[in-house]
Amino acid sequence: MTLLRIMYWLAFKVGVYLWWSKLFRAIHHSAFSSIKVETGLSREVVAAKLSLLDWVRDTFWALGDAVGSPNWVQKCIDTVEAGGKQPGGGLDCDEFATWAAVALDPVYDPVVLNVFWKKGMLTGSGHHVCLYTTKGGFRHTGNWGDKGAFPSIDKAVLDVLKGAGRGPEHLVGYSTFHPLTLDRILYITSLPA
DSSP states (O other): OHHHHHHHIIIIIIOHHHHHHHHHHHHHSGGGTTSOOOOSBOHHHHHHHHTTSOOBOOOGGGTTOOOOOHHHHHHHHHHHHTTOOOOSSOBOHHHHHHHHHHHBOGGGOOEEEEEEEEOSSSOEEEEEEEEEEETTEEEEESTTOOEEEESSHHHHHHHHHHHTTOOGGGEEEEEEEOTTTOOEEEEEOOOOO
8 A cells, every 4th residue: 555655645745646637738628728617506507417428538648547627528518418419538537526616606615526545456546526515514526426415524535435335444545626726735645543
């Protein structure tokens, strides 16, 4: 697990993954920057719009994974809502989460949450969701649907792990970041005992 923690530290504490995602957006998603992302939406509307989209693995150009632009996701939503076919291109959990965090009404304090877990001896996997608050607690939404409420971020993280078929002993770390600037907010490598 030590190697995975080092990798996660580089990706989120040092910020290599977030820097790479900024570069990816500048190179591959700048064409969508003029597309206005809907904002101020209720959680129900966000969930309904996300349900219109199909999950698509990131393309080669994302070099495994990169957090794409919410403007790209808006283009996909606009196209599908107009009766067209979803445009080709990567549209995986980080894009779903990023769009949701921008589109949700700011009253929910939305951020993007990444949860990373041990998968094999030297391999890991992760998932992004939009984490937000309600009067009932924390909720998360993305390509796995809208889930919650949870009394703490840690409980929301446990729910993401459960959705992946993993338990708390598999957690490598979790981080939150701003959906537009990709600035890291939280970096945690364990859950309370």
